[in-house]
Amino acid sequence: MGPGGACWRGGGAGARRWLSSRAPAPRVCVVGSGPAGFYTAQHLLKHHDLAQVDIYEKLPVPFGLVRFGVAPDHPEVKSYGAEDNRILGIPGENLPGVYSARAFVGWYNGLPENRDLNPDLSCETALILGHGNVALDIARILLSPLDLLRKTDITDCSLAALACSKVKRVWLAGRRGPLQVAFTIKELREMINLPGTQPVLNPADFTGLENAVKDAPRPRKRLTELMIKTALQKPGEMAAQAAAARQWGLKFQRSPQEVLPTADGRQARGVRMALTRLEGSGESAKAIPTGDVEELECGLVLSSIGYRSLPLDPAVPFDTQRGIIPNSMGRVEGAPGLYCSGWVKRGPTGVIITTMNDSFDTAQSVLEDLRGGMLDVSVSREGFGAVGSILRSRGVHPVSFSDWEKIDAAEVARGKAAGKPREKIVDPQEMLQLIGH
Template structure:
């Protein structure tokens, strides 16, 4: 018995010791696995904090539990075109900021503002620090018209004009001269209609928005009473959406002035159009050709401002005043269409017409610019050449947003295109095409480089200080926010 007991006690001792050893071993392995897990987390860097950047980050973080994402932004403030491009009287579109804020505050996401990639740090340095780099910095260049006189005073790009009334620091000095009666906008997309609406909106509407104070004051004194929105093709090819057109039609204190001849044959063509285009065209026809009801006629009679589409027209030259120092008008070529529907081409007829105006705003598109000599760039298309967001001939480099597709679509379009890029990146991780087996230092090494170069990034909590001051300044005047207009002011506040 004593031998059995001895054996039993020994077995018990060995078992308890073994279980303690296994427990310690488990803890040790677990600790090491967790340490490995965190140090070997795939690290992704996103350049640009507009919708494309944030949607790419959002999808990566949700789809994979170990991915860490760092977002670098040139300005001290995030959100790109949601902050600087969306019209002030469209606050509902800016609600996506709430979603982006959730992403920015996620434990596996960090925001570094005030870092100019291509100048403060190179793309190659980012590639060494991260497993993958996604370029999402958008389209901050202007497409030029390529006509004589486009550099005269009184000619502006829509991008700069929108940046001016939305508080983009680089457009703060624009100070457009609004002392003329007629403004001509070239282009018939949503941005063109945004600009027309801002020029013609009653001040009582604008002063409740987050439009900048200098822009509001300039619009109070504006003499602009007539805005022509010019397109090279016809009503069936107009690029705006029905929402923007409806806002123009219903804009208080304005009336439409269309040319009936521009709509010849359109009524017959409407029945064959796809539904969204059909509804848009029907609203245009109704606005242009139908005799308004008594109430609408009364409203139009009282209106002190006028807007109009002008179709089948292309800019030929900006005409100068007698002193040759500022805009006095625009010469437009008269076009005819070859083909039909979306694919119709504008062909010159040889006729021209001159329109007197003191303000010309070119809304013919934004364009992306190259960021770094190491990144492939198609200058003709103004995009980074890519396949589903994978940059060609550049392993580990991706792009999303307008840099990937060109400046097309609305925020929802950018969301889908950014999710596609994120999916491409995740597929490459899963397949081993993108090697994430070795640890990368990520922001740790980039922070060191920036510190040596005297660059101090702005964190998301620094941005929240700016946000808080802007909203409290807005509260004081009945606006959603009063934006800070210079990088210096932003940095001063962020560092308090």
């Protein structure tokens, strides 16, 4: 199902037959080797002694966007995504200089499909549309000192491009206000303390918010207080801002209307933004255009407004409006024995702990169906034995986990030579040649 979710079929024994040596072992096929797939497999194997799980991945390397996560300098919190990104749906979004966050993140993290993105970093000002952790990650990568990035597993080609980057100012714009930002305090604090950069927050954006968050949940209260503190600081008060050559800032209540082209129509030169007002409060507040607009000059536009999953197969139900597989506790509606997990189950929200708990819930549904005899276990399934035969008959050579370990060892060795944790191989053909396929 791709890195943003997992989909599988289960088949196995009912509770009354679990302890019988004659009972066939439940065979479970997981499609997608991202966090959702692995967490589900982990829960099944932990709570069912006979379960056998096969995990399938479209790439020659496992772990989905744990490997191709949001930021190479955050290896401990590698994030994940879905197969596609949400479009802005505005004129000019296909102009050169406009990129989706998913493609940009994939480019600097070595996702094979994005290795040739070659983003144009020749402008001084970049605009990121979105107020989530992915938006902050991209801003941090654009503005980070190269010495910090060289110690990560960022790809060589993206490091070389960033070394030549002219970007020195990054704005992050969102439709709603400070009380609705989706990033977390850890990521904000890291951005505020980024060496050689100066945060630019307008104190007027935070008027009256100290009282508004007094009774808010603690994470929201602390996050807002940090933004207020940063907005009120005088330039140069923080060590990170000493002789700051670069800036970043947050813009609120601005909704993109159009990406504006240069005179020759060949490049983005800015974005026309509709100013908005908020109706309602808290998480449910809606952004309503006021009728006023402004233009923000920028040569690089990155859309970080969310991800969306894609249909797996015509035989698998899919809600195109919500971008999910219709399900109840992970059970796919109208398809007994088929389950889903991750973003394709609930939509592109939450962090990795959310996906872990969500995956455990789906695995629990599988276990309950096994115990209740809901899955047909009358015939023993071959699992990968059968799939492997089909692949061989088609001339397809699957990459095994031991093959991946060879790729892993090669990447780590290349990284060690360069003083990095690893140097990712970004060309699938090179991966296959390395393992003799």
